[in-house]
Amino acid sequence: MKSPVFVIAGYVLREAASRKFILAFMVGLTLVLATVALSLKLEVVDGALAATRLFGEVMRSNIMSVDVALRPIYRAAAYLVFYGGILFGIVACSDFAPGLLSPGRIEHLLALPLQRWHLLAGTFLGVMTLALGGTVYAAGGLTLIFGVKAGYWTMGPLIAGGLACVGFAAVYAVMLTTATLVRSAALCSAAGFVLLVGGILAGFRQDVSRYLESGFGRTAFDAVTLVLPRLSALATRAADLASSTPLEKGSLGMLLGGVLVFGLGALSVGFWHFEGKDC
Amino acid sequence: MDLHVPAGSAFGLIGPNGAGKTTFIKSVLGIVRPTAGTVRVLGGSPEDPAIRARIGYLPERLHLPGTWKSPAFLATVARLKGLKVDAGAHARLLERVGLSDAVDRRIGGYSKGMRQRLGLAAALLGEPALLVLDEPTDGIDPMGRLEVRRILQEEVQKGVTLFLNSHLLAETERVCDRVAILADGRVLREGRLEELAKAGARWRVRFAPGADAQALTAEGFVPAGGGREDGVYTVEAADVAVLNAALDRARSRGALLTELKREGADLEAVLVGAVGGPGVAA
Amino acid sequence: MESRGRRRVWLLGALLLFAAGAVLMFTGQGDTAPAPEKDVEFPRRMRSQDHARAEKRRTWVMPAAVDAGVAAPVKPRDPLLAALPRGPGRTAVVIEANALRYSPVGELLMDCLLRDGGKNLEQFKALSGVDPLQDLDRLVVTDEGVILSGDFSKAKYQELLGERVASDHGPGARVYEPGDTTFTLPDGGTQRGRMDTAVGTWNNQMLVFGKSPDSVKTVLDRMDGRGQEDGPPLLDENSTYGEMYGVLAVQTLAKLLGPDQAELAQRLTDVAQNVELHLDTSGDVAMVANVTGLDADKMTDLGKSLGGALSMARMKAQTEGKEDLAQLLDFAKVRPDGTSFKLELAVPLATLQEQLAWCREERQAAERAKTSP
Numbered sequence: 001m002k003s004p005v006f007v008i009a010g011y012v013l014r015e016a017a018s019r020k021f022i023l024a025f026m027v028g029l030t031l032v033l034a035t036v037a038l039s040l041k042l043e044v045v046d047g048a049l050a051a052t053r054l055f056g057e058v059m060r061s062n063i064m065s066v067d068v069a070l071r072p073i074y075r076a077a078a079y080l081v082f083y084g085g086i087l088f089g090i091v092a093c094s095d096f097a098p099g100l101l102s103p104g105r106i107e108h109l110l111a112l113p114l115q116r117w118h119l120l121a122g123t124f125l126g127v128m129t130l131a132l133g134g135t136v137y138a139a140g141g142l143t144l145i146f147g148v149k150a151g152y153w154t155m156g157p158l159i160a161g162g163l164a165c166v167g168f169a170a171v172y173a174v175m176l177t178t179a180t181l182v183r184s185a186a187l188c189s190a191a192g193f194v195l196l197v198g199g200i201l202a203g204f205r206q207d208v209s210r211y212l213e214s215g216f217g218r219t220a221f222d223a224v225t226l227v228l229p230r231l232s233a234l235a236t237r238a239a240d241l242a243s244s245t246p247l248e249k250g251s252l253g254m255l256l257g258g259v260l261v262f263g264l265g266a267l268s269v270g271f272w273h274f275e276g277k278d279c
Numbered sequence: 280m281d282l283h284v285p286a287g288s289a290f291g292l293i294g295p296n297g298a299g300k301t302t303f304i305k306s307v308l309g310i311v312r313p314t315a316g317t318v319r320v321l322g323g324s325p326e327d328p329a330i331r332a333r334i335g336y337l338p339e340r341l342h343l344p345g346t347w348k349s350p351a352f353l354a355t356v357a358r359l360k361g362l363k364v365d366a367g368a369h370a371r372l373l374e375r376v377g378l379s380d381a382v383d384r385r386i387g388g389y390s391k392g393m394r395q396r397l398g399l400a401a402a403l404l405g406e407p408a409l410l411v412l413d414e415p416t417d418g419i420d421p422m423g424r425l426e427v428r429r430i431l432q433e434e435v436q437k438g439v440t441l442f443l444n445s446h447l448l449a450e451t452e453r454v455c456d457r458v459a460i461l462a463d464g465r466v467l468r469e470g471r472l473e474e475l476a477k478a479g480a481r482w483r484v485r486f487a488p489g490a491d492a493q494a495l496t497a498e499g500f501v502p503a504g505g506g507r508e509d510g511v512y513t514v515e516a517a518d519v520a521v522l523n524a525a526l527d528r529a530r531s532r533g534a535l536l537t538e539l540k541r542e543g544a545d546l547e548a549v550l551v552g553a554v555g556g557p558g559v560a561a
Numbered sequence: 562m563e564s565r566g567r568r569r570v571w572l573l574g575a576l577l578l579f580a581a582g583a584v585l586m587f588t589g590q591g592d593t594a595p596a597p598e599k600d601v602e603f604p605r606r607m608r609s610q611d612h613a614r615a616e617k618r619r620t621w622v623m624p625a626a627v628d629a630g631v632a633a634p635v636k637p638r639d640p641l642l643a644a645l646p647r648g649p650g651r652t653a654v655v656i657e658a659n660a661l662r663y664s665p666v667g668e669l670l671m672d673c674l675l676r677d678g679g680k681n682l683e684q685f686k687a688l689s690g691v692d693p694l695q696d697l698d699r700l701v702v703t704d705e706g707v708i709l710s711g712d713f714s715k716a717k718y719q720e721l722l723g724e725r726v727a728s729d730h731g732p733g734a735r736v737y738e739p740g741d742t743t744f745t746l747p748d749g750g751t752q753r754g755r756m757d758t759a760v761g762t763w764n765n766q767m768l769v770f771g772k773s774p775d776s777v778k779t780v781l782d783r784m785d786g787r788g789q790e791d792g793p794p795l796l797d798e799n800s801t802y803g804e805m806y807g808v809l810a811v812q813t814l815a816k817l818l819g820p821d822q823a824e825l826a827q828r829l830t831d832v833a834q835n836v837e838l839h840l841d842t843s844g845d846v847a848m849v850a851n852v853t854g855l856d857a858d859k860m861t862d863l864g865k866s867l868g869g870a871l872s873m874a875r876m877k878a879q880t881e882g883k884e885d886l887a888q889l890l891d892f893a894k895v896r897p898d899g900t901s902f903k904l905e906l907a908v909p910l911a912t913l914q915e916q917l918a919w920c921r922e923e924r925q926a927a928e929r930a931k932t933s934p
Contacts, residue, residue, distance in 0.1 A: 007358040011344075014355075018346030046869030047876050048895075063868030063902075064894035065875050104342030108401075111308040111411075112359045113332035117571070203590070227583045233590045254589025258582045265578030272571035278311040 004114035008122020009129060012096055016130050022092055026137070033141040042066075042149045049150065066152045071243035077142055078160040078242035082235040085135060085161075086168045090192035093127045093172060097179035098188060106279045117271040124169075124176055124267060131168050135161035160238035166256055170229040170263035171195050177270035180277060201225055203232025229259040280316075282459055282466050286408075289431070289441040291455030291472075293448060293550055299464040300444050301339055304413055307442070308336055321408055332360060335402035339413040339444075341394060345387025349373055349397050352386060356401045369404075376400045377426055391418030399427065403434070410434060411442045416450060428454055448550065460550055482522060485538035486510045486529070494532040499525055513542060601892055601907040603849050604803040604841035611802040614660075615639065623786040640767065641710045642801070644784045645794040646703055649834065653795045654807030656700040658693070659711075661804045664842040665910055673920035678927030690717040704810070706758070706771035708780065714765040722760060733764035734781045738774050805840035825870055832859045846908045847892075853901040864902035868895040871904075888912055 016022050043051040049069035052059040062069070100106065100123055109119060139161035147153040171192050178191040201208055202225040209225075212218040237252050280303070284290045292300050305311040306318055309325030323330040343352060353369040373379055376396040381389065386397065395418055402410060415431070416424045424447075431454050435441050445451050451458060452472065459469040468475060483503060486495070488510055492502065500512035516522035526536060607615075621640035645653045661667045671694075675682060686692050691713060698711040725740035737760040743753050761769035761777035763784065771777040782788045795808045811833045815826035829852075837851040854860040875890035892907035 004359055004361075007355065010358075011355055014347065014351070015344060018344075043865075045865045046873045048865070048868035048872035050865040050868055062894040062896050063864055065872040065890070068891060068894070102342055104338055104340040107305065107308075107310050107338040108336065108341060108398075109359070110310045111331060111334065111336035111338075112356070113328035113361055114359055115328065202586075226587065227579055229582070230586050230590055233586075251589045254585045256589070258585030258587075258589055260582075261578050261585055262582035265575045265582055268571045268575035268578055272568050272575060275568045275571060276312075276565075279305075 004112075004118040005122040005125055008100075008109075008114075008119055009126035012100070012123050012126025013129060015096065015099070016093075016126070019092070022130075025088065025092065026134070029134075029138055029141070033138075033145060036142075037145045037149075040145070040149060042146075044150050047151070066150045067154070067244060070146055070150065070152060071245065073146070074142075074154070074157055074160075075239045075243040075245075077139070077157060078164075078239040079235060081135060081139055081157070081161050082164040082167060082238050085131065085138075085164050086171055086192075086196055086231075088134075089127075089131050089168045090171060090175070090189055090196065093130070094175065094189040094192065095185035096127055097123050097176050098183045098185045101179060101183050101279070103279075110279060116274050120176055120180070120267065120270050120274055124173065127172055127176075128165065128169055131172075132162075132165050135165055154244060156242040156244050160242035163234050163238040163241070163256065166260050166263075167199070167229065167231045167234050170199070170231070170259050170266065173263040173266035173270070177266050177273065180270050180274040195228070196231065198225070198228045199231030201232075202228040203230040203234070203236070205230075227262070229262045230255060231259070234259055280461075280464060280466055282469060284440065284442060285457070286440050287435075287438050288457050289435045289455040290443065291451035291458040292442065292444045292461060293446075293451055293458060294461035294467075298461040300461055301413060302464075303461065304411055304442070304444060307411060308334065332405070333408040335404065335407035335410045337395070337398045337402040337410075337412045337415055339417075341398040343386045343389075343394055343397065345385060347386050348384065349378055349382055349386060349400075352397065353401060353404060357404050360405045362405045369400075372400045372403060373397075375430065376403075377423065392420060392423055395419055396423070396427070399430070403430075407439065409440045409442065413444045414446065415443070416445065416447060424450065481542040482514050482516055483538075483540045483542045484512050484514055484526070484529075484536065486512070487535040487537050490529075490534035491532055495529055495534055498528045498532065500529060510537075601845045601847050601909070602841060602843070603847045603905050603907065604806075604839040605849055605903070607799055607802045615798050615801050618642075621784070623784070639798060639801075640763070640784050641699060641701065641708065642794050642796055642798060643786075644708055644767070644769070644780050645701070645796055646705060647783075647788070647790040647792045647794055650810045650812070651704055651795055652808065652810045652813050653701060653703045654805065654809065654838065655796065655801070656702075657804045658697045658700050661842060662694060664804055665844065666842040666846055666913060667804075669913055669917040669920065672924045673917060676920050676923040676927060678924065678930065680927075688717075689721060690715045701807075704813070705776045705780065706769065708770075709768040710766060712765070713762070713768060716762075716765070716768075718762060725760075730761070730778055730781050731785050731787070734761060734785075736761045736774050736777050736781070800837060800839075802841075803839040804842040805838070807838050809836045809838060811836060822870065825866055828863055828866060832856065832863045845910045846913060848906045850904040850906075851901060852904065855900060857900045860900050860902060861897050864895045864897045867902075867904060868893075871895070885912060885916065 039055045041053040041056075042049060043053075044066055045063075047066055048063055049061070049066040050063050052061050097120075100109070100119065110116065136158065139157040143154065143157050174195045175188040175192045178188050205222065205225040209218055209222055212221055233255060237255065241252075282303075292303065294300055302311055306313050307320055307325060309318075309331065318325055321330050321333050325331060325334075347355075350366065350369055350373070353372065354364045354366075357364050357369070370379070370382070373382055376399050378393060378396050378400065381393060386394065389397065395415060399412070399415055402412065410431075412431075416427050419427060428450065431441060431443070435454075441454070443451060443455055456472055457470065458472050458475060460467045484500065490510060492506075495512060496502070500514050502508075503511040503513050514522070514525050516525055526539075530536065618639040618641070619637040621643065622637045623643065641655075662671065682693070691697070691711075696711045696713060696715070697709060699709070701708040701710075721742055722737045724743060725737040727735055727737045730736045739757050739759055740755070741753060742756050743751050758770045758772065759774040759777045761767075761771070761781050763769065763781060767784075769777050769780045771780065779788065783790070783794070796806070800806060811830050814836050815830050818826045818829070833852050833854045835853045837853075838848065839851075840846065840848045852860070852863070854863070871890055871893040875887055875893065878884075878886035878890060889906065889908050889912075892905065894905050896903040896905065
């Protein structure tokens with residue numbers, strides 16, 4: 001028998017598949033990838049990127065090892081996938097949870113033989129599956145295009161996409177928890193944005209803290225950003241991984257685990273509140 | 280509130296707006312937690328998923344995924360109920376609720392009545408021991424209501440306990456054998472329908488024109504409506520023997536009986552009697 | 562579990578997870594801001610310090626040629642640049658010994674040079690009277706020999722070259738033919754030897770080493786404007802940037818490529834005319850080689866081939882686990898620009914520091930041994 005969590009995740013995915021703007025996004029993404037694939041021509045000589053043509057126009061560029069030459073592109077793509085993906089996810093997935101918790105649907109679901117946390121966990125899983133799918137599609141497409149055209153294959157962009165998904169997991173967990181408090185897509189989005197900004201600041205907390213006057217303000221900032229997921233730090237590492245450049249000091253595993261654990265914590269708050277809520 | 284619904288009964292819940300009927304139903308299903316007291320359903324707590332697995336529920340305003348088709352919706356509900364997805368059984372169920380012609384259409388294109396039928400089908404999935412239906416025939420056309428009523432009666436005959444909340448009192452009257460009247464979160468009256476509707480011993484009698492009014496009055500017949508209706512009387516009779524004796528006396532006075540009807544209270548009258556005044560609805 | 566109990570578990574779990582998350586992130590990222598990443602600076606043009614250095618070296622006013630009684634005002638020049646060969650196919654590489662010595666890499670190299678605790682250096686100073694670390698300014702390697710510039714006023718010419726046949730060659734210049742040399746050892750004894758190189762001295766500022774007295778004289782004549790060759794010196798003043806710079810004949814460069822790059826070497830000699838090198842050691846060690854030719858298409862193709870060769874070499878180094886070489890080639894790129902292209906290579910200073918750490922250890926050990934009784 002399938003776990004109700006998976007069934008709810010399937011429910012969310014089926015709902016998502018019917019969303020026109022998500023379909024439009026996928027079509028748009030496909031068009032961008034196809035345009036890049038068709039318009040970009042890379043001349044590779046013995047593993048060096050010798051010439052680049054975009055829409056037939058020769059682009060002035062240096063001749064260097066193809067992996068080194070593609071580093072800035074993969075780096076930019078990693079940042080785009082990370083921040084762009086999270087931003088799109090915040091907007092696109094903001095009404096999944098409020099929709100599921102809407103009157104007429106939530107009573108029906110809660111009357112079924114499933115635990116309340118199954119509903120939230122299933123929604124979370126469904127949205128994360130969606131995010132992972134989109135990321136794999138975008139990052140995989142990019143890897144495929146440059147792999148075929150330049151003969152340079154790297155898992156970097158896909159791993160970077162994975163990091164982006166972990167970052168989004170933390171953001172969406174907060175959005176989901178917000179949905180249990182107020183059934184509003186706009187407020188869920190707002191919560192997501194706030195966490196994203198907070199997460200960016202948390203990644204640069206040492207730099208930002210230096211500019212704050214010492215006292216309560218700085219102490220409060222340090223305390224809050226200590227707990228917040230360090231999204232910008234994760235984004236930097238995603239870009240490093242995507243461009244195969246050495247990572248900054250510190251443990252990526254710990255950082256990644258910390259962001260994920262924060263997400264699970266936020267989700268637990270949602271479970272806690274939803275368990276005691278009358279719908 | 281203290282309410283007992285016997286297993287296998289068809290129980291109707293009626294009361295004015297804001298009486299707490301829907302809240303009561305939600306608490307029966309564990310959707311709303313009681314601030315005090317306990318709710319026992321099918322011998323257990325409604326918070327127990329195993330108990331809820333034996334309950335079929337149709338909410339008042341069921342929100343259905345508009346882009347899905349009915350078989351997919353039923354399959355998902357079946358999975359969530361922990362049932363094996365049986366496409367054939369689902370097709371039969373859809374046929375039973377009158378949706379066999381609409382299986383290829385998106386739910387978003389369904390009429391309100393069709394959505395209610397699909398909700399009923401979802402509630403019937405897994406052969407529940409208890410059916411909790413909140414306005415099941417809302418938006419369904421008169422012929423459709425007949426079909427739904429038939430389905431509900433079939434379920435009750437199979438031994439399913441039916442808990443019905445409907446603002447259509449006639450429907451409650453026709454389907455349910457027990458009724459509770461709810462107002463301000465309290466049960467005002469509860470019991471078997473005929474017990475609640477029991478009006479005592481008053482009968483309405485119509486005699487053929489020409490009957491001797493004075494003689495009839497002397498025999499205990501009271502002109503109905505203060506004599507505005509010609510030949511119509513009421514008579515008090517504690518039982519059938521007393522009634523027939525009164526009728527024999529009237530006939531001995533030359534009066535010829537043309538119509539006899541027990542003047543009992545219908546559900547509406549019972550409700551009005553219990554709650555007092557207008558504003559009665561689900 | 563009852564709902565209330567379950568709620569408590571979720572809340573407690575959430576608090577624990579937040580705490581664990583904070584600890585993990587704190588440990589994972591650390592709490593010190595990472596140092597900003599520095600870009601490798603390639604020597605691509607004259608910088609202000611290069612201009613200032615070149616300006617200071619314009620000390621030599623070449624004797625004016627008497628021409629129909631009209632003497633044009635002559636600007637002071639850098640005598641060393643004037644001494645460089647002229648014309649295509651020649652080689653001259655200038656090493657800014659003084660600047661190199663005080664660069665970060667120079668410090669590392671000093672550790673390597675003095676890893677015996679400075680014993681050999683002291684010996685050399687005692688023998689020659691010249692302190693290479695103080696008196697030497699520039700060292701030039703040409704296809705004719707070697708030129709040293711600096712302050713050689715304390716050089717023991719008489720002791721070192723006194724036995725040789727010598728002659729004056731213009732104002733302030735003297736040429737010593739190859740011959741015997743006597744070295745006075747630190748213990749007071751002497752050692753005789755023979756040097757097959759001719760030596761020229763010029764105003765205690767320059768030492769010229771050549772295969773023959775004529776080649777030395779040719780160099781000295783260029784400085785005095787008496788040279789027979791046409792054209793400007795191989796290096797213009799505007800090309801004197803970096804700690805090492807010069808012009809390499811393509812044939813010389815082709816020989817340096819080695820036998821496994823024979824095809825590329827052949828193409829280089831066929832297509833390219835001139836290779837100008839610049840090495841910067843003010844931070845990381847970065848090199849720019851400006852290869853010029855005549856045919857733009859052929860030069861572009863050559864650039865591509867060279868880029869490919871570098872890429873292949875990098876891949877090979879990566880496959881063979883030669884991380885140092887791979888890192889060196891990580892920065893390798895070719896910048897095509899019409900009839901010329903620039904080849905850029907760099908080695909991060911950190912890599913060199915890591916590689917040459919043993920020199921410092923040996924030097925420190927030697928110095929400790931010297932100071933201990």
